Amino acid sequence: AVGWSGYLNNGIQALFGAGLVETLLHGPWEMTSGGDTGIVNLPALAIVAALGVLLAKGAKISAQFNAVMVLVKVAAILLFLAVAIGHLEPSNWTPFIPAPVTDPNGATHFGWPGVLTGAATIFFAYIGFDAVSTAAEECENPQRDLPIGILGSLAVCTVLYIVVSGVLTGIVPYTELKTASPVASALLKVGEEWAAGLIAIGAIAGLTTVMLVLYFAITRILFAISRDGLLPPFFSHISERTKSPVRVIVTIGAIMCGLAGFLPLDRLAELTNIGTLGAFVVVCAGVITLRRTHPNMARGFRTPFGPVIPLLGIGFCLWLMASLRVETWQAFGVWLIAGLVVYFSYSMRHSKLAGGTTRPLA
Secondary structure (H helix, E strand, C coil), X not given: CHHHHHHHHHHHHHHHCCCCCHXXXXXXXXXXXXXXXXXXXXXXXXXHHHHHHHHHCCHHHXXXXXXXXXXXXXXXXXXXXXXXXXXXXXXXXXXXXXXXXXXXXXXXXXXXXXXXXXXXXXXXXXXXXXXXXXXXXXXXXXXXXXXXXXXXXXHHHHHHHHHHHHHXXXXXXXXXXXXXXXXXXXHHXXXXXXXXXXXXXXXXXXXXXXXXXXXXXXXXXXXXXHHCCCCCHHHHCCCCCCCCCHHHHHHHHHHHHHHHHHCCHHHHHHHHHHHHHHHHHHXXXXXXXXXXXXXXXXXXXXXXCCCHHHHHHHHHHHHHHCCCCHHHHHHHHHHHXXXXXXXXXXXXXXXXXXXXXXXXXX
């Protein structure tokens, strides 16, 4: 949502020559370009609220909206590549991996340590792929459709990420890309104002689809957790009119509004990444555990090569987590402790699945 806000402002600047009030684009822990303290990221709040309303109206409307936004996003990517290719400066790629630099706080930037930190920071770009599995109940043949959807989209998007990142750093030095909307900003720097405005619109569409998918996924995950009894039944309530878990949507939306409106982008990215990486560690460990505790369970999809892939997943996730800042680990620890308190005080005693009152998952 914070990145969406940045691209919205870039698009308005490119199209109308002036942007939004900067204090309403930053939270209180950020400074504007004029040296003022931010108040609240108002566009970020607005888009989260709007997506919450859209999700509350039902999955069908959300899916139709998402399909249109995906088309706009792909068109924007192709437009960027077509326009930017004529501004490539190979010298911007030299050195390809800059020498490491240590700042006054002791943190190391650039070099291979910087590559690792960068990988951990941009990991949120891959979060949406696992969210495909949350739509299993809507698939006609989930055993076939889910692996194809996850692996196929992962392959296509990885190629696009690499190409766009390479071209982006080829038209503008990487030192000038520290902004919430780097693609549009880079085009503005090379004099392609018209394209920057269109790209900003495409980026807005792209980020909107990402937010919509993740918002949808987290509401369905919490709904399923509540349905199992791990959370109070309040969160598993379904609206009779829209057939959506409106209570979960409103609760999650309120939390996201608070985070997006008041925290800076880099902190949000790291908090998101360490939480997701930690969840992936648990999932990989769960695959190994289920193989041993429920060897005869019917499985729609079976991870190949036994425990090798889950162990590699655990190793790589922990490796990326180790490169994040101490403050991020501290925040992660607080959330982890809060989750454990909820589990041991409520979830463990109310779980229907653990008590055998629901059917095993295939």
